[in-house]
Each structure stands twice: as C-alpha cells, then as structure tokens.
Amino acid sequence: MQVIGRIGFMGLGIVLAGCLSGAPVFAGDKPAAAPVEDGSKLAITSPKDGDTVKDTFEIKYDLTKGTQATHVHAYVDGEYQKGFSGTIKSLSKGTHKVTLTGATKDHDPVVASHTITVEVE
Secondary structure (H helix, E strand, O other), X not given: OHHHHHHHHHHHHHHHHHHHHOOOXXXXXXXXXXXXXXXXXXXXXXXXXXXXXXXXXXXXXXXXXXXXXXXXXXXXXXXXXXXXXXXXXXXXXXXXXXXXXXXXOOOOEEEEEEEEEEEEO
C-alpha cells in the first residue's frame, strides 16, 4: 500500500513540475500557438454589434483568407463552440460576446478576429 501511495505522490510531483515549467505533461498536450499574422481579414456582417437575437441564430461573416487561414473558430463568452457551422445555438437570455477567429488547416489561430455583443431575448 505504501508503494502505491509513493508512486501516486511521485506522479503528482511530475505533473506539478510540468505545469510549473510550462511544458506539456501528457503526450496529447499541445501548447497554444501564438496567432499567425498571415494577412487575413475577418468581419462579422450579421448580426451587427448590439443587435437583439433569438437564442439560436445564424452568424454571417466575410473571411478574406491570407496565406494560412482556411476557416473560422467561434467563441461565445470566451468558450469555444465545437462544430461551429454558421449557427450559434441555445444561448441563455442576456448579453453575450461572440468572437470569430481565423484558423489554419491545423486549427492554429491567425490574427484576424472580430467580436460583437448580442442581446438574447
């Protein structure tokens, strides 16, 4: 029993050391890439900043692709919207910040980004 406790404690120490050093601890960990300046431009065209929307709404945008951008990622109140395909779904009533950010084929961010605030009725 003491051996298992020591192994667990050592594992915790390794994880803690990795976190403090900023190094990935597990093989699947990938440090966040710095946004790439590739000349891309991004503008949300609908809804407009400050608009009132339903709890589910379509978001339209123009992405002028630079040398590396291939698509956009969506965030609502800072949370990544996995599987975004042009529709923001099931938001609670109130004010929300919606951000679109350009991304490369490897899903690394590019500098091109646009944020609006919407009021869900």
